[in-house]
Amino acid sequence: MKFLRVIVAGPVSSGKSTFVQTASDTGMIETERLATDATSFLKAHTTVALDFSRLILSPEMELHIYGTPGQSRFNFMWDLLIQRADAYILLVAAHRPEDFSSAQEILSYMHQRVQIPMLIGLTHTDCLNAKSVGEIIRELGYLDEEKSQNVVTVNPMNKTSVIETLMMIKSLILRKVDVT
Ligand SMILES: Nc1nc2c(ncn2[C@@H]2O[C@H](COP(=O)(O)OP(=O)(O)O)[C@@H](O)[C@H]2O)c(=O)[nH]1
Ligand SMILES: [Mg+2]
Structure with missing residues (x-):
């Protein structure tokens, strides 16, 4: 059995918990909340809560999906998650x-620690005053053409949209595994 571990990070209220929950909720692919893989993290530090869902692809x-709590990047658990x-x-x-x-801070924190496939998922694009994809790419300093390809829009409340994003990240992981 192969486990692919995907972290869902982002500022408070960006949609992390909703994303993880929607992923686990789909009727198309069998899912389960709180599998053994997560309990080892939870037991080590019971005060730290994280969202977890499991998506059985075959x-x-x-896919094991971990949603991080807001400030978790500053603690030991966060580093443990990233490394795996x-x-x-x-x-x-x-x-x-x-x-x-704050999103940029998380990005640079991640980038300093791991070089692994990543996507930037823009949420709340349906909301009033939402910035355009182009504007956000510019603000995050993602103008580089290769980098900007990693910026997608996602609606965490929509199953199809969440699954699409997860399939994209899965392809990026498998492509990386293939060439190394
Ligand atoms: N309109 C809209 N609401 C969203 C979207 N994504 C998340 N939400 C809502 O935003 C709120 C915060 O989401 P949550 O998953 O708790 O964010 P977290 O703090 O990152 O875990 C919730 O009420 C979600 O239903 C989106 O793309 N559009
Ligand atoms: Mg949350």
Whole structure:
């Protein structure tokens, strides 16, 4: 059995918990909340809560999805998660430009520690005053063409949208595994 571990990071209220929950909720793919893989983390530090869901892709492959609590990047658990992750998705609320610098902080924190496949998922694009994808790419300093390809829009409340994003990250992980 192969486990692919995906971290869902992002500023408070960017949609992390909703994303993880929606992933686990789908009727198309069998899912389960709180599998054994997560309990080892939870037991080590019971005060730290994290969202977890499991997506069974095939008899041989599972996606394990970890949503991080707001400030968790500053603690030991967060580092432990990152070191074991195969990829991460950074969620950024398009209608909250005041949070873009916090998103950037998380990005650089991740980048300093791991070089793994990643996506930036823009949420709340349906909200009033949402910035355009182009504007956010510019604000996050993602103008580089290769980098900007990693910026997608996602609606954490929509199953199809969440699964689409997860399939994208899965391909990035498997592509990386293939070439190395
Ligand atoms: N309109 C809209 N609401 C969203 C979207 N994504 C998340 N939400 C809502 O935003 C709120 C915060 O989401 P939550 O998952 O708790 O954020 P977290 O703090 O990152 O875990 C919830 O009420 C969600 O239903 C989106 O793309 N559009
Ligand atoms: Mg949350």
